[in-house]
Amino acid sequence: MRRLSLPKFARYQLLVHLAALIPLAWLIFDAARGNLGANPIQAVEQRTGKYALILMAASLACTPLNTVTGWRSVLRWRRPLGLYAFVYAALHFLTFLGLDYGFDVGLIWLDVAGKRFILVGAAALAILVALAFTSTGAAMKRMGRRWKQLHRWVYAAGGLVIIHYAWAVKADIRGPLAWGALIAALLALRLPPVRRWFARQRVRRRLQGR
Numbered sequence: 001m002r003r004l005s006l007p008k009f010a011r012y013q014l015l016v017h018l019a020a021l022i023p024l025a026w027l028i029f030d031a032a033r034g035n036l037g038a039n040p041i042q043a044v045e046q047r048t049g050k051y052a053l054i055l056m057a058a059s060l061a062c063t064p065l066n067t068v069t070g071w072r073s074v075l076r077w078r079r080p081l082g083l084y085a086f087v088y089a090a091l092h093f094l095t096f097l098g099l100d101y102g103f104d105v106g107l108i109w110l111d112v113a114g115k116r117f118i119l120v121g122a123a124a125l126a127i128l129v130a131l132a133f134t135s136t137g138a139a140m141k142r143m144g145r146r147w148k149q150l151h152r153w154v155y156a157a158g159g160l161v162i163i164h165y166a167w168a169v170k171a172d173i174r175g176p177l178a179w180g181a182l183i184a185a186l187l188a189l190r191l192p193p194v195r196r197w198f199a200r201q202r203v204r205r206r207l208q209g210r
């Protein structure tokens with residue numbers, strides 16, 4: 001019998017898709033079993049929001065990981081991870097819109113006016129939408145240099161999500177602070193002098209045969 005074997009690259013890709021989809025399957029499983037606690041809508045909102053943030057940070061970590069280790073294949077994960085972050089953010093928003101407010105735009109309008117954390121979340125989501133819709137190779141070609149400029153906005157989205165998270169949880173801001181520190185560290189690792197320093201270290205290690 002022939003063994004099914006995937007090339008190494010495809011195996012990693014599969015792993016990325018599985019890692020991104022398992023939280024969704026887990027959420028659906030918990031919902032079907034009535035395992036979402038006393039306030040299931042809030043639980044879905046919190047879990048989809050958290051998964052969106054985790055996947056966004058994972059996508060942002062690809063370039064720094066390449067900077068530090070020189071591992072090039074990791075760069076291929078950036079796009080799928082970013083798109084999954086968008087998918088969870090869209091589910092998060094739809095939960096708010098549909099389950100929380102029954103798509104009652106008037107009611108949302110009345111309520112949102114007093115909730116600054118929703119406005120900040122909406123700004124982050126708007127950036128994620130723009131990035132997701134321009135994530136194709138064709139958009140990259142069409143936009144040329146502007147593509148890179150637009151996709152740098154992912155860090156602004158990261159900052160807005162941290163503010164949104166901190167304002168949503170109100171009292172205990174340890175979680176948002178930890179995530180904020182992680183996103184700031186990932187941004188610092190992208191600064192040209194930092195990248196150059198790591199590149200020099202890699203060359204030095206290679207020359208020393210390590």
Ligand code: HEM
Pocket residue numbers: 042045046047048049050052053056085089092093096118121122123124125128161164165168169
């Ligand atoms: C229009 C856009 C958005 C709306 C209406 C919205 C709505 C909400 C609401 C109502 C909560 C509070 C849930 C609760 O504890 O009662 C929340 C929390 C949260 N949202 Fe959003 N959000 C939006 C955008 C985003 C985006 C784009 C992200 C991430 C990429 C995100 C990530 C989070 C996180 C991490 C939390 C905290 C979850 C926790 O308490 O553990 N949100 N959001």
